[in-house]
Amino acid sequence: MKYQVYQGHCIRKRFGQNFLKNQYYINEIIHAINPQYDELLLEIGPGLGALTHKVGKKVTNLVVVEIDRDLALYLKNHPTLGPKLIVFQQDILTFDFKDFSKKQGQLLRVFGNLPYNISTPLLFSLFTQISVLQDMHLMLQKEVANRLIAKPGNKNYGRLSVMAQYYCHITPIITIPSIAFIPSPKVESTMVRFLPREKRYHSTFSTQALYRITTAAFGQRRKTLRNSLCKFFSDEALLSINISPTLRAEDVTIRQYCQLTNLWISQ
Template sequence: MKLYSPATIKDIRERYGFRLTKSLGQNFLTDKNIIDNIIEASNIGENDLVIEIGPGIGVITKEAAAKAGSVIAVEIDKNLIPILQETLADETNVKIINRDILKTDLTAVIEEEKKNFPQMESVRIIGNLPYYITTPIIMKLLEDGVPADSITVMMQKEVADRIKAAPGNKERGALSVAVQYYCQVVKVTDVPKEVFVPAPKVDSTVLRLDIRKEKPVELKDDKLFFKAVKSGFAQRRKTLLNSLASGTGLGKDKIGQILEEAGIDPGRRAETLDIDEFAKIANGMFEMNL
């Protein structure tokens, strides 16, 4: 059964009386080349656990199961569970969980699976993320410290452009710095809206986020780092001096001193800074508060 075939998708929807839920951002992928690209980019091995977020009718799940030792598919829509039980009936290494990923302790799920799959070497997270909660899902995975090696996910192209934006790029923002602090970002492929049923209004991009084993900078206080990043981008059109002074509450004199000691021009804007420069600012804020 070619689950990615529009005819198959139509047949399944009719047989189960399944109606797409717009609020869940349900769009089913119909391009086998894109599916293969996602699986290949995920670097799934036979001793790997794959966690898929939002399997839909199992289009990507089925291909992942052929490569992985174990697959756990987390699906929020209870109406899709019987469909998944049918489409994945032959995949003995797949477990289906009916949960909201934002309310799921994936670390606990992984620890439990280790009991059944002791040869587990790596954890790979994959998925076609709902556009409206892409950022919350990614940041939850990273901030929770889920013990995964990589996250290979499809998202709205606009969000992907922000995540991978380098210093100096107008798309760069707090999300760019936060994700790049936790991960090395690799673009896999662009995905046109025409290869989905139903077709969304925007194009998509697949990114692989390789989770860093060691952080790229030394910080004296992680919270101050993210406060500096958030403050810097809160008023994008303002200079770094003004945005940081306003956002941190330290005032222009103290921020000016911090920037001077860090060797950073106070007239620059946040999108021009790299992670190391934000770290210098955060560490300077730490010293200033002593």
């Protein structure tokens, strides 16, 4: 790796560490987040504090969750931000957003540069805790961002697209080139805004069941529903809700996936 040490920190590949260094993109991200003094913000993977420092100056307190022990210690002892920061040295996949929000009595605004190796499981975890999140601004691999916003019929449309758009309005904010990071990843990144839907226009009795249906369908995405969902539905059942058994997973709308979920539960 070209950069073994950055600003005195030994970069750990196993944590997917890529540090944003370009001030233009840092400023654009802060502008998009638009932190307010009395809000409760939580940063995922603050690293050496490229975003932390600028957000921290605008709020009363800032919560940061950092898995790297050395970086967590660095932030706890930060000369200017230290007193403002609430630091959790913890794997973000184990962090209970619902419990923390309840204890604070406030919704969370979440932001951060997500490690590529955990971005998808973390997104699914965040969606299950969406009731305590005011919004999210997350930096993701561009390919993941494309999947998040994909529509039916698009090659990027999949389980992640369905679940993400079921829970949130999703807007790409800015694409960031690899050279803006140290070390430079092999792909571009995109900052994405997630606004939880106040009222989900696609209703379902069970999001867990929706997850199961979409997992089964997209697990064999080139097969027809007759084949990929044969353990769930007969042709007659599909036709009863006006869904053709010859459709493929990538051609089924979110509303139709909700219909399928409700049908399965009611059977």
